[in-house]
Amino acid sequence: MVEGRSEKAFARWLAERPQSFRERVKAVAMDAFAGYKKAAARQVPHAVEILDPFHIVKLAGDKVTAVRCRLQREATGRRGTRTDPLYRGRRILLKTASLRTDRQKKRADELLGDPANKPLALAHGAYQKIIACYAQEDRRKGRGMMAELIESLAVRGSAPGCPELVTLGRTLKRRMADILAFFDHPNGANGPTEAINGRLETLRGIALGFRNLDNYITRSLLHTGGFRQAVQNHL
Known part of the structure; x- marks a missing residue:
């Protein structure tokens, strides 16, 4: 989960990944937002761009x-x-x-x-x-x-x-x-990611939004049981 929905945000996230990571990217599945396409073309020019x-x-x-x-x-x-x-x-x-x-x-x-x-x-x-x-x-x-x-x-x-x-x-x-x-490209769809995003959007709506990204991430993990094992160990 990354803050921002823009070409700059996506390009920055890709740039922060190791070169070895970017070299292994074979395809990028995305929506029709032109900013994602530009960021992918700049940071992983060898990857195939796929509209999901x-x-x-x-x-x-x-x-x-x-x-x-x-x-x-x-x-x-x-x-x-x-x-x-x-x-x-x-x-x-x-x-x-x-x-x-x-x-x-x-x-x-x-x-x-x-x-x-x-x-x-x-x-x-x-x-x-x-x-x-x-x-x-x-x-x-x-x-x-x-x-x-x-x-x-x-x-x-x-x-x-x-x-x-x-x-x-x-x-x-x-x-x-x-x-x-x-x-x-058989694996060129991000359906599972969209399914997860749908749950996160529902959570954000219930909470009437999150001003702090860290709080959003923490609440998402709590909602999905991501801390369950740690909580049980603590108890």
Whole structure:
């Protein structure tokens, strides 16, 4: 756990590691933040830069949510409430299509089949295709599917009425090499790290934040039982 989320913080942490450590780094899995990419390129230029699948899926899911919220405001002039179909389907839309129940499939089809929700159907389709690419057991096939999807989203006019999807397409195209690198490196995902980070973020929320990094680290260890053995020995 390192204080700061910036190019400088990451570059400094890498620079503080022994040269032997940096030489052994073969790949760096990261989110789409450009600062991490710059720091990695400067400190471990020989390492392969990989955009982690978790962040790509989340990025696409955020676009689905953005489109849904925009359509809700355009249709009603307000945010969604529990009686609004778009709001009620917010979680279903982000669920992997193959994992939906029959009732959820019906509700999703009703929402996406509405002509007024065509932009949402486009964003949702891209989101589900991205999930399908990563779900492919054959990495070569998954790589080809992802490359084809990115190229299609980069084509002008491919997402009429959906500027959110256009923005996503530009981002994916710009980082295409880093996205496709995942399929060439079996260990190029930081899923376990993200799972741990999720627990830490929950802890920080419960504590309403930590002003002191040492206190944050100590509380995290206590929360996960990191001091359990030492405490038992003391008793």
